[in-house]
Amino acid sequence: MKGSYRYRVYYEDTDAGGIVYHANYLKFCERARSDYFYQQDASPQRGDKHFVIISMEAKFKASGRLGDMLSVTLDVVHISKASMKLHQKVFCGDKLLFEMDGVYVLTNKEGKPVRLSDEDIKLLKP
Amino acid sequence: MKGSYRYRVYYEDTDAGGIVYHANYLKFCERARSDYFYQQDASPQRGDKHFVIISMEAKFKASGRLGDMLSVTLDVVHISKASMKLHQKVFCGDKLLFEMDGVYVLTNKEGKPVRLSDEDIKLLKP
Amino acid sequence: MKGSYRYRVYYEDTDAGGIVYHANYLKFCERARSDYFYQQDASPQRGDKHFVIISMEAKFKASGRLGDMLSVTLDVVHISKASMKLHQKVFCGDKLLFEMDGVYVLTNKEGKPVRLSDEDIKLLKP
């Protein structure tokens, strides 16, 4: 998984401080993870399974504002049948606004972690 | 169904205009509809069925701001086995900020409208 | 103002009913209104003024789902120095999911309605 995706900052993404609401950087990063799948004619929903995040570290370096065009990158740091670790960055032009490392597992309908299939792994790390 | 519920305006509810983002009044109204059920130890999810809105009319009379404590009312205008119509208002103190009329149907897992049970109706119009 | 814009349905847009959360159709419509301005190298924020909605009527015809690619249209129904009325539709392919008529005014920093400039009107109805 490696890619870069562009999203506009709309009113819905901002708050009364005049900047992007902090939790919304996680939404932009989720959109990029999903778009990675859609771009390959696949879905982030793997059959009846969903990826869920189990831990993250993030740095908020600068603030996005209404109308900014953001670029969101993603890179696989590590992937196994049990989990994957991704590194993502959010830029406005050359300026780094946000970066996060997140660890994800695949869960079944009951919410229990299950193993990634060979196909999942191939899709994520071609 | 008749009630009044209180919700605070947080940063997440506002936008760069410094006021409550317009779509979020619909969220406050949904919370009140749900709290009506929770207050009676029931769930807005009726078994595996969900209420969905099919039409609405709304007026945005004044703007809520960060920190405002809102009151959201709801009244049944009409209810039958096929659908229900609710009138809701959002106040900040005595000041009316928003009001809407919404028509709702109950849908099954496939998203098809189904009839409300006698129990649903009793719960909604005791 | 006349245009059509495309937005993907991500996890953030859906709810536990498995469909797009009703208030989020208003967000998709707001994105389209904003993109109309951005497309012309203008901002939906007019100097220190913002457009706000004062009334709306909407119909929810069918439900969007995770991964759907939506098209959002907009048309000016009426525009004057005092207000404008827009009609917007949200489609998934050929299927109409949502439509709304909204009336908007321009407000200053104090939240008071002000007159649209000739430039605003030219931008909105070229």
Place this chain on the structure above:
Amino acid sequence: MKGSYRYRVYYEDTDAGGIVYHANYLKFCERARSDYFYQQDASPQRGDKHFVIISMEAKFKASGRLGDMLSVTLDVVHISKASMKLHQKVFCGDKLLFEMDGVYVLTNKEGKPVRLSDEDIKLLKP
């Protein structure tokens, strides 16, 4: 700063996976930080200054679901004139769903970090 606040999980907080959307735990934690101020008749907005997060670490331990009543705690780990570090947990009953450490600074209208006043510190660590 030390406290515990209760919030319901509504439809708006969930996603098509049937669980609370991951970014929304950050919203619940922000509500608790704000309610700490409101509870003392103060505002999280300090004059024309706002707190912003600069880094965080989080663990997602279990999933909240529609209708859950969540408890959100907060504790000051460290506070100085330059920044503060808070530890927050989100519970459903006795079950820990989420915990985060966040570092916050106070910023002025231009978005630049400024020093916390003695009054701010007294409010946050009485």
